[in-house]
Amino acid sequence: MSLNLYSIIIKVLNENGHEANLEQIGRINDSINSLIARGINPEWIKSNIEVLI
Secondary structure: OOOOOHHHHHHHHHHOOOOOOHHHHHHHHHHHHHHHHOOOOHHHHHHOHHHHO
């Protein structure tokens, strides 16, 4: 299972005053999906996305 979190990632970055290009956002999304592949609960990830970024 993988998540497409681009919109959530962009929202969190904007709320915290960070700018990122699409390549950087893609890398963040890939990193989060690797956590899911290792067995981290996707709901926990969604709840803690701000901390992960």
